[in-house]
Amino acid sequence: xxxxxxxxxxxxxxxxxxxxxxxxxxxxxxxxxxxxxxxxxxxxxxxxxxxxxxxxxxxxxxxxxxxxxxxxxxxxxxxxxxxxxxxxxxxxxxxxxxxxxxxxxxxxxxxxxxxxxxxxxxxxxxxxxxxxxxxxxxxxxxxxxxxxxxxxxxxxxxxxxxxxxxxxxxxxxxxxxxxxxxxxxxxxxxxxxxxxxxxxxxxxxxxxxxxxxxxxxxxxxxxxxxxxxxxxxxxxxxxxxxxxxxx
Numbered sequence: 464x465x466x467x468x469x470x471x472x473x474x475x476x477x478x479x480x481x482x483x484x485x486x487x488x489x490x491x492x493x494x495x496x497x498x499x500x501x502x503x504x505x506x507x508x509x510x511x512x513x514x515x516x517x518x519x520x521x522x523x524x525x526x527x528x529x530x531x532x533x534x535x536x537x538x539x540x541x542x543x544x545x546x547x548x549x550x551x552x553x554x555x556x557x558x559x560x561x562x563x564x565x566x567x568x569x570x571x572x573x574x575x576x577x578x579x580x581x582x583x584x585x586x587x588x589x590x591x592x593x594x595x596x597x598x599x600x601x602x603x604x605x606x607x608x609x610x611x612x613x614x615x616x617x618x619x620x621x622x623x624x625x626x627x628x629x630x631x632x633x634x635x636x637x638x639x640x641x642x643x644x645x646x647x648x649x650x651x652x653x654x655x656x657x658x659x660x661x662x663x664x665x666x667x668x669x670x671x672x673x674x675x676x677x678x679x680x681x682x683x684x685x686x687x688x689x690x691x692x693x694x695x696x697x698x699x700x701x702x703x704x705x706x707x708x709x710x
Contacts, residue, residue: 464521465525465705466514466523466526467488467490467491467526468491468492468527468528468541469490469530470492470493470496471531471555472555472663473529474490474492477529477553478490478498478501478502481500481705486705486709488503490502490504490505491509492505493537494506494617511543514526514540515544515545515546518544518546524549525548525704525705525708526541526551528550528553531660532555532659532685532686533683533686538552538688542689542691549704549708550691550692551704552693552694553695553696554694554695554696555663556661556662556663556696557662558661558666560659563674565678566673566674567680567681567682568682569681570683572598572683575656576601576602578681579606579654584652584653584679585606586608586650586651587602587606587607587609587653587654588652588654588655588656589656589657590611590637591610591658593612593618593621595610596621596625597621603627609631609632610622610632610633611634612632614635637660637665638668640675643672644675644676647672647676648676652678653678654681655679655680656680656681657681657682659684661685670682
């Protein structure tokens with residue numbers, strides 16, 4: 464039995480691979496999401512101790528972390544569990560970082576806010592997700608800011624808790640270059656902020672759109688993961704590890 468942490472495009476890909484290999488698995492997500500794989504879905508945040516108990520009680524032979532690149536709490540928790548079973552990180556594809564006068568990378572939210580203020584940006588379009596509203600409060604409490612978030616009740620609860628104005632909420636997913644360009648032109652923010660979310664997060668489309676309309680884009684670098692993980696990003700690599708693991 465395998466324990467998969469998903470809720471992402473990568474998670475669905477891992478589930479599909481396991482289905483094809485006819486390997487039994489649990490598919491864990493923080494919140495309940497639609498799931499059509501052959502595995503056993505489960506949801507809810509898990510502590511280090513609960514993960515260890517679950518693995519021991521369910522004869523887990525490997526853990527595959529296919530969660531979002533910025534699920535830092537989960538990445539850290541899994542890297543600290545006391546077990547000798549393989550810990551695999553199934554990663555999405557990331558392109559080489561762009562070198563352009565309008566493209567800037569930062570290491571933290573605090574660094575991003577400092578950059579916004581140093582450059583005297585008067586308005587911000589944040590494509591970084593609802594969880595980042597609280598992290599950017601030092602900027603948006605004094606400057607016009609829009610956040611694009613998923614159209615979910617759980618997201619609206621976070622907006623309400625942060626006391627962020629719903630008038631400046633945009634619902635939607637990452638779009639192609641032309642659609643992003645249209646949004647950037649319509650709002651005309653001083654700067655766009657997003658995460659280094661890789662190919663699946665359509666980062667390249669956001670960058671190209673920002674360059675096209677001549678708006679600076681600030682990108683939060685993806686966090687590093689523990690060297691305890693066996694990092695793979697292809698079906699072939701994952702299959703090879705699993706075949707050795709479940710023998």
